[in-house]
Amino acid sequence: MNASRRTALFSVAASAALALSLSACQSGEGAKAEGAAAPVAKNSASAAASAPAAAATTTGTGADTGTNTGAGAGAAVGTAHKSNSGSAGAKKGTTTPLCRAQDVKVSSERQDGPPYTHIILTARNTSNHRCEMAGFPHIQFLESHKQDVPSVAKSKPAVPTVLNPGDPAFVLVKLSDGGVHEDNEVVNAFQLILEGDSTVIAVDSSAGGGLAVDPAKTLTGYWTTELRNGADDF
Incomplete structure (x- = not known):
C-alpha cells in the first residue's frame, strides 16, 4: 500500500474515532443532564408530598373550627343555664308573699x-x-x-x-x-x-x-x- 493510501485510511480512522469520542461526550452530557433533572423530580415529589400536608393543615383548621363550634355550643348551654337560673329567680320572685x-x-x-x-x-x-x-x-x-x-x-x-x-x-x-x-x-x-x-x-x-x-x-x-x-x- 502506498503512502498516500495509508494517509487517507488514517484520516478516515481518525475521523471515525473523533466522531465516536464526540458521540460519547454527548452521551455523557445527556446523562449528566438527566442526572440534573432528578433533583427537579425530587422537588416535584416534595411539592406533591407537601400538598397533603397543606391539605392536612387545612383539615386541622377545620378541626379547630369544629373545636370553636364546640366551644360556642358550650357557651350556648351556659347561656341556657343562666336563662334557667333567671327562670328560677323569677319563680322565687313569684312565691307567695307574706301576709301583712x-x-x-x-x-x-x-x-x-x-x-x-x-x-x-x-x-x-x-x-x-x-x-x-x-x-x-x-x-x-x-x-x-x-x-x-x-x-x-x-x-x-x-x-x-x-x-x-x-x-x-x-x-x-x-x-x-x-x-x-x-x-x-x-x-x-x-x-x-x-x-x-x-x-x-x-x-x-x-x-x-x-x-x-x-x-x-x-x-x-x-x-x-x-x-x-x-x-x-x-
Missing part, C-alpha cells in the same frame, strides 16, 4: 274555762290575693311588760301556712295558769305584729270583762290552718 297587717283581720276568743287560761287568735285573709302567715304573732299584752310572748317550738307547722282570700289561720295563746293570782292583770286590749311587718295590730279583748294575764306564764303557738291536739297543747 292590711291583708288580715285579727280577732280573739276565749277557749274553754272558766278559768280562762287560753285564747284563740284568728287571722282571716281579707285581701284579694294569697299570702303566707309566717312564724308566730309577736304579742305584747301589757304596756308595763314590753317583751314579746315566747313561742312554743312544737307548734310550728311542717309546711307554710298559706291563706287564700277568705281563709283563716289560728294561733293558741296561753294567758296564765288559771285561778286568782296577784300577778294577773286584766287586759281589755293588746297588740301584736306579724312576721315581716312592723305595723301594729290592736286586738279588742274587753268582752266578758277582759282577760286575766300573767306575763310570766304567757306562751304563743305558730300560725296554722287548724289547731292540732298535742302540738297546740301547752
Whole structure:
C-alpha cells in the first residue's frame, strides 16, 4: 500500500474515532443532564408530598373550627343555664308573699274555762290575693311588760301556712295558769305584729270583762290552718 493510501485510511480512522469520542461526550452530557433533572423530580415529589400536608393543615383548621363550634355550643348551654337560673329567680320572685297587717283581720276568743287560761287568735285573709302567715304573732299584752310572748317550738307547722282570700289561720295563746293570782292583770286590749311587718295590730279583748294575764306564764303557738291536739297543747 502506498503512502498516500495509508494517509487517507488514517484520516478516515481518525475521523471515525473523533466522531465516536464526540458521540460519547454527548452521551455523557445527556446523562449528566438527566442526572440534573432528578433533583427537579425530587422537588416535584416534595411539592406533591407537601400538598397533603397543606391539605392536612387545612383539615386541622377545620378541626379547630369544629373545636370553636364546640366551644360556642358550650357557651350556648351556659347561656341556657343562666336563662334557667333567671327562670328560677323569677319563680322565687313569684312565691307567695307574706301576709301583712292590711291583708288580715285579727280577732280573739276565749277557749274553754272558766278559768280562762287560753285564747284563740284568728287571722282571716281579707285581701284579694294569697299570702303566707309566717312564724308566730309577736304579742305584747301589757304596756308595763314590753317583751314579746315566747313561742312554743312544737307548734310550728311542717309546711307554710298559706291563706287564700277568705281563709283563716289560728294561733293558741296561753294567758296564765288559771285561778286568782296577784300577778294577773286584766287586759281589755293588746297588740301584736306579724312576721315581716312592723305595723301594729290592736286586738279588742274587753268582752266578758277582759282577760286575766300573767306575763310570766304567757306562751304563743305558730300560725296554722287548724289547731292540732298535742302540738297546740301547752
